[in-house]
Amino acid sequence: KQEVTQIPAALSVPEGENLVLNCSFTDSAIYNLQWFRQDPGKGLTSLLLIQSSQREQTSGRLNASLDKSSGRSTLYIAASQPGDSATYLCAVRGAGKSTFGDGTTLTVKP
Amino acid sequence: NAGVTQTPKFQVLKTGQSMTLQCAQDMNHNSMYWYRQDPGMGLRLIYYSASEGTTDKGEVPNGYNVSRLNKREFSLRLESAAPSQTSVYFCASRQGITEAFFGQGTRLTVV
Numbered sequence: 407k408q409e410v411t412q413i414p415a416a417l418s419v420p421e422g423e424n425l426v427l428n429c430s431f432t433d434s435a436i437y438n439l440q441w442f443r444q445d446p447g448k449g450l451t452s453l454l455l456i457q458s459s460q461r462e463q464t465s466g467r468l469n470a471s472l473d474k475s476s477g478r479s480t481l482y483i484a485a486s487q488p489g490d491s492a493t494y495l496c497a498v499r500g501a502g503k504s505t506f507g508d509g510t511t512l513t514v515k516p
Numbered sequence: 517n518a519g520v521t522q523t524p525k526f527q528v529l530k531t532g533q534s535m536t537l538q539c540a541q542d543m544n545h546n547s548m549y550w551y552r553q554d555p556g557m558g559l560r561l562i563y564y565s566a567s568e569g570t571t572d573k574g575e576v577p578n579g580y581n582v583s584r585l586n587k588r589e590f591s592l593r594l595e596s597a598a599p600s601q602t603s604v605y606f607c608a609s610r611q612g613i614t615e616a617f618f619g620q621g622t623r624l625t626v627v
Contacts, residue, residue, distance in 0.1 A: 437613040449520075449606060450618040457613070495559075499613060503574070506559040 408433045410498050412507035419486055420515050427481040427510045429496035434474045437499045441470050441481050444493045444509065453494075454481070486514045518542050522607050522619035529597045529626045537592040537622050539607030545617075547610050548590035549574075550582060552603040553621075559606070565590055597626045 409432045419425050429439070438457045442450040454463045454470040456479070462471040469482040479496060495509040523538045541548065550562040561574030565584040579601060581593045590609075594601060602625050610616040 440616060442618075447621075447623075449620040450608075452615050452617060455615045497559075497616070503561060503564070504616065508556075508558045 408436075408498060408500055408505040410496060410505050410507040412494075412496060412510050414510060415508065416511045416513075418513040418515065421486060421488060423486050423514075424482070424484050425486055425512070427483070427494050427512070429479040429481070429498075429507055431477045431479075431498045431505070433498075433500060434477055435500060436474065437501075439470075439472055439479050440497045440499065440504075441468075441479075442495045442497065444495060446492075450495065483512075486512075488514050488516050490514050520607055520609055520617050520619035522605075522622050524622060525620065526623050527625070529594075529624065531598060531626060533597050534593065534595050535597065535624075536594075537605055537607075537624075538589070539591065539619060540589045541607075541609040541617070542588065543609060543611070543617065544587070545609040545611045546587070547612075548584065549608040549610075549616075550580075550590070550592045551606045551608065552576065553606060554603050562592065562605075597624075599626045602626045 411430045440455045441453040456463045456472040467484040472479045493509040493511045497504045497506045520541045546567045549564040551559045560576050563582040565571045568587045583591045605622045607619045608616045
């Protein structure tokens with residue numbers, strides 16, 4: 407059974423700092439990995455999707471990497487801003503279903 | 517482009533009442549999903565529909581039924597609500613192994 411872990415559960419940084427969020431998974435037989443953002447009381451917003459054949463994807467200040475063999479993905483946020491404060495979830499897509507991590511709650515202080 | 521639309525956004529039910537959560541997507545996606553999100557439990561799959569006319573159970577299907585009405589719409593029904601079904605419910609859709617898109621959620625309280 408696929409298990410997805412996100413560490414740390416919470417992170418607080420000052421504005422302007424570069425930061426890395428981690429996602430690890432136990433079964434490397436995946437189709438893709440997707441990073442989401444969730445604001446309080448809201449739905450999940452897709453940030454980046456990395457297919458299993460890819461190593462990384464970039465969108466603006468966000469860069470996500472994937473190392474299937476070691477079961478790890480990272481989400482790099484450059485020059486963090488208070489508006490980046492949210493919970494970030496990763497989801498691993500395997501045969502038939504996706505498995506979600508519990509998320510990392512990020513607070514960026516002005 | 518509305519994406520995935522869920523109704524209602526909030527609902528309070530009494531134990532034993534029934535209700536249907538509605539979900540519609542306008543992206544022509546084949547696959548649709550219902551999840552529940554609970555503190556400390558993460559997102560758990562209730563039911564999914566890989567294509568129009570098919571539905572399958574997920575991790576936590578007990579107490580729920582679904583209908584894939586057409587390609588756009590996928591509804592979730594609670595026949596006899598229980599306090600354990602108090603949760604936030606999310607509908608999602610995707611095409612193949614591309615990005616999944618989520619609705620804004622339905623916050624359900626069963627008293």
